[in-house]
Amino acid sequence: MTYDPRGQGRSDNRTPDGTRGGNANPDVFVTNQVDAIDFFRSTPEDPYQHNDRRRPDDDAAGVADVNPFWDRLDRDRIGIVGHSLGATGVSVVQGIEWPARAKGAANPVDAAVAWDNLSAPGSELAGRSVEPRVPTMGQSADYFAGVPKTRPPEPDARTAGFAGWREAGVPTYQLNVRGGTHFEWSRIPTFPTTSWEAWGNDLAEQFMVAWLDYWLKTDAELRAAADDAGPAGGPRGRSTVEERLTDLEHWCERLSFYYRSARYLPPAERRDDWPAGESPRHWYVSEDLRGDC
Numbered sequence: 001m002t003y004d005p006r007g008q009g010r011s012d013n014r015t016p017d018g019t020r021g022g023n024a025n026p027d028v029f030v031t032n033q034v035d036a037i038d039f040f041r042s043t044p045e046d047p048y049q050h051n052d053r054r055r056p057d058d059d060a061a062g063v064a065d066v067n068p069f070w071d072r073l074d075r076d077r078i079g080i081v082g083h084s085l086g087a088t089g090v091s092v093v094q095g096i097e098w099p100a101r102a103k104g105a106a107n108p109v110d111a112a113v114a115w116d117n118l119s120a121p122g123s124e125l126a127g128r129s130v131e132p133r134v135p136t137m138g139q140s141a142d143y144f145a146g147v148p149k150t151r152p153p154e155p156d157a158r159t160a161g162f163a164g165w166r167e168a169g170v171p172t173y174q175l176n177v178r179g180g181t182h183f184e185w186s187r188i189p190t191f192p193t194t195s196w197e198a199w200g201n202d203l204a205e206q207f208m209v210a211w212l213d214y215w216l217k218t219d220a221e222l223r224a225a226a227d228d229a230g231p232a233g234g235p236r237g238r239s240t241v242e243e244r245l246t247d248l249e250h251w252c253e254r255l256s257f258y259y260r261s262a263r264y265l266p267p268a269e270r271r272d273d274w275p276a277g278e279s280p281r282h283w284y285v286s287e288d289l290r291g292d293c
Contacts, residue, residue: 001040005032005086027126029089033080034099037108041075042067079111079212083185087114087138088125091161095131111215112136113208115185118161118174130161132168137211139204141180142256146192149258155288158259166264171215171274173245173263175207175289176256203254210244214271217241242268246284252293261289 005028035050042048047065067073082090094112098105111134118138119130140158143149156163158176165172177184177200183193184200195201213222222241245265248255255261265284266274286292 003036029085030092030126033089033093043070077216078108081113083115088119090114091119091130092125092128095133096128114138116140120160121164132165132170135171135215137173139175141177142258143181146181155260162262175261176259178256213241255290262287
């Protein structure tokens with residue numbers, strides 16, 4: 001499911017002050033993400049409760065009380081992905097105490113990907129702090145809009161979020177696209193990005209899909225998918241999902257040489273052990289993936 005948190009198009013029909021139209025309030029990248037997840041998980045027995053607060057004239061908007069695809073979804077395995085301020089929202093939402101569906105309800109998010117970029121622990125949005133809780137991947141790039149650099153940047157400037165997740169003992173991954181811009185993940189006509197060619201977007205897709213497969217699919221599902229083709233032409237089985245996250249031979253040249261990419265990942269057989277304090281002695285750990293290629 002995709003959604004637009006700014007009150008544009010067919011998304012939320014009112015801004016926080018009750019007026020209609022565009023909404024530049026960044027807090028909605030947290031609050032509306034919670035709403036979107038709640039709607040995604042709604043069923044006839046457990047409808048979308050936020051509609052209880054709608055105004056009398058809101059019926060014209062054609063709101064639904066239940067996700068129409070509720071009977072086709074697994075609501076117990078949730079991954080979230082966001083770009084730009086959406087990435088900040090993802091960084092926050094994965095770790096918050098769940099504020100909406102029911103009193104005492106647990107946060108349902110199991111894995112996350114933040115496209116430019118994973119926020120550092122302690123940073124805030126919508127009055128909520130970033131707290132590492134679930135395996136989360138950050139993706140970033142060399143530039144914002146392609147303006148050349150006049151001097152080499154700090155190599156670890158893109159890994160503050162990664163460092164916080166690792167310090168908390170939570171699996172994490174950071175990829176930085178060589179020559180890429182902020183628009184690798186949202187291709188806007190005329191905006192500069194390597195993804196108009198087969199470069200940054202392929203890298204982002206390969207590792208995002210592998211990351212979500214790794215943390216959301218069961219061993220049986222991954223074994224059953226062993227012969228399926230992945231987004232870059234490779235298989236998607238249990239062992240090969242691990243290989244897609246650890247064998248970077250095909251991707252090294254696409255990693256930034258300005259900013260370090262990094263990895264803190266348990267092997268497949270220890271995927272479920274890390275919350276219990278599993279030692280990272282046998283993990284895939286690298287603070288410079290390009291340098292280790």
